[in-house]
Amino acid sequence: MASAHLQQQAIQAYYSAISFMDAQVGKVVDAVDRLGLGRRTIIVFMSDHGYQLGEHGLWQKMTLFEESARVPLIIAAPEMNGNQRATSKVVELIDLYPTLADLCGLTPPADLDGRSLRPLLEDPDRAWPHGAVTQLSRRAKQDPFKGYSVRSERFRYTEWDGGKRGVQLYDHEKDPHEGTNLASDSQYAETIAEMKRLLQESMKPASRAEGLKPAP
Known part of the structure; x- marks a missing residue:
């Protein structure tokens, strides 16, 4: 097991990476606004997995605990009532394709897995019985x-x-x-x-x- 000092360094490095990433996202959003593209641009921020920083005595990914399985997901779309609001509802990354198709007025393939998240973007508090x-x-x-x-x-x-x-x-x-x-x-x-x-x-x-x- 790594020393307490090394663990602390790893946690600091991870938080630093989050701060850096947040700054880069801000630059993208600022550029979209500066170019006048906000009314016709959908922004999606996501990751493919979470990360453990010592919780349950585990590090990195590859577990089924919340810290590893949960990912950041932010969607900003024009004219959605739920913009800048969080939801406690549970969604999956396979929902992104049908969501983007729906928001763009496109018809997704009939056999596509996942479901459009547009209802949650319009009302983050609506009933959502999915896992x-x-x-x-x-x-x-x-x-x-x-x-x-x-x-x-x-x-x-x-x-x-x-x-x-x-x-x-x-x-x-x-x-x-x-x-x-x-x-x-x-x-x-x-x-x-x-x-x-x-x-x-x-x-x-x-x-x-x-x-x-x-x-x-």
Whole structure:
């Protein structure tokens, strides 16, 4: 394990990178405004993964915890009521293609996965019953397996190898840092059943792409 000093340096470097990136985004936005393009420009800021800085004793990415699975996502589009407002609703990166097509007045392919986020851009507080799935491969010796995690607005539910190698449930309303696994708590049996159904439903696009079937 790295020394406390090295860990502190890594955290400082990461925060410095965030500040630098924020400044560059500001330059792009300023240029769009200066050129008079704001009324016909859609700006999307996103990343492909989060990053752990010692949470759960882990660093970098490649986990199914919130710090690794959650990404920054900002969309600014002309004439959207939700501009400059945050939402607690859960979305996926595969939603970006249909969203941009919708905002540009284009018809996306009929078999396209994901859904347009335009309703949330117009009203960030509207009902949004969808989940977001993250998957991860574990390269165990001679026995690789996958973990699948689904996030709802309140809960995160994770299955390793279809539940055979572990199940996790975290209540983000009470435990935003995912420190207490509730999977074995009988009080959450109904929630686990609901989240399992949400996982199976949310996995369908990925399952089609990989030729897989969700665990029963």
